[in-house]
Amino acid sequence: MHNALSIAKTGMAAQDAKMTAISNNLANVNTVGFKQDTVVFADLFYSIDKNAGTETADLNQHPTGIQLGNGVRVAGTQKIFTQGNINTTEQQYDLAINGDGFLQVTGGDGDILYTRNGQLQVNADGVLVTNQGFAIEPEITIPDNATKVSISQDGIVQASIAGQTDPEELGQITLAKFMNPSGLRPLGDNMLGATDASGDAIELVPGQEGVGIIQQGALEGSNVQIVSQMVDMIQTQRGYEMNAKIMSASDEMLQYIAQQS
Structure with a gap:
């Protein structure tokens, strides 16, 4: 259960980084020659309990394995050099x-x-x-x-x-x-x-x-597209909220376990 908390934390940090880039883009919507930034994400390493193709007890091969991810990270930021108006x-x-x-x-x-x-x-x-x-x-x-x-x-x-x-x-x-x-x-x-x-x-x-x-x-002019940035902002906000709810739900589950032990 602690893994869910740490994974949600990486998700919140990643969405916060994206919101930072969006806010900078919108702040520079009237900056001459400004090129908008975008954030690139990558998933973190996986905890592998069983590899795909591992033999099962009855000598068959496990078709998918058991591999659990550990969250997301910011892989980089990139400027988009499309032509402005x-x-x-x-x-x-x-x-x-x-x-x-x-x-x-x-x-x-x-x-x-x-x-x-x-x-x-x-x-x-x-x-x-x-x-x-x-x-x-x-x-x-x-x-x-x-x-x-x-x-x-x-x-x-x-x-x-x-x-x-x-x-x-x-x-x-x-x-x-x-x-x-x-x-x-x-x-x-x-x-x-x-x-x-x-x-x-x-x-x-x-x-x-x-x-x-x-x-x-x-x-x-700046190549920032206000409508697309607003859509990204809403998606980022929702992603942040969902990760926060995961942390809250995980905390409630841990409290339940503690009360039952």
């Missing part, structure tokens, strides 16, 4: 990625970080930076006398300069692609870091090898 903003430094790529930025310690949030600004030095002040990589500097900046779908940055007829090319924005984007490490502030699981970044010009294209004057 692209919303037009008409802001010249807003960039949306339509595809699988990531913008590259230089973090505070000099490491290269990755993001889907293309809500860019220009700092006091004219450098194109993220909301956190991290410069994009390769670095793009906007002249102070630029009247208009245009960014093509393949990442070419050009600026119209006062007094000049032809636009001036300022640089090339590239995108990074990973063999396993789900292996990227979330760092907060819409930033991701590469890991051994994600593999090394493959730097590509937008439009190449499925990395995606850049859309100026637009932002990619």
